[in-house]
Amino acid sequence: MSLTIKNAEVERLARALAALTGESLTDAVKRALNERLDRVQKRSRDSRERQLRDLEALSRYAAALAGQDPQKRSAAAPAGPIEGGFDGW
Numbered sequence: 001m002s003l004t005i006k007n008a009e010v011e012r013l014a015r016a017l018a019a020l021t022g023e024s025l026t027d028a029v030k031r032a033l034n035e036r037l038d039r040v041q042k043r044s045r046d047s048r049e050r051q052l053r054d055l056e057a058l059s060r061y062a063a064a065l066a067g068q069d070p071q072k073r074s075a076a077a078p079a080g081p082i083e084g085g086f087d088g089w
Contacts, residue, residue, distance in 0.1 A: 003029075 005011045018028035 005014070014025055014029050014032075017023075017032060018025045021028055021031075023031065
């Protein structure tokens with residue numbers, strides 16, 4: 001299988017990386033792509049984990065509100081961060 005690069009800057013960068021690392025052009029590109037993919041996947045996992053923590057905090061907050069008299073609670077958002085990190089309220 002082949003990959004054709006039709007961008008002079010991309011080819012220059014790939015060749016420079018291969019020259020600096022002593023790897024073949026194919027190995028340099030493969031390693032660079034693997035490393036970038038790993039970083040992007042980690043960010044995606046971290047983002048999902050934060051969203052889950054935020055939803056769990058919101059769920060706890062909503063459950064706490066459910067036990068209160070609706071006339072006594074404000075319809076406005078909470079004044080500060082919710083315990084557990086839901087900063088985006």
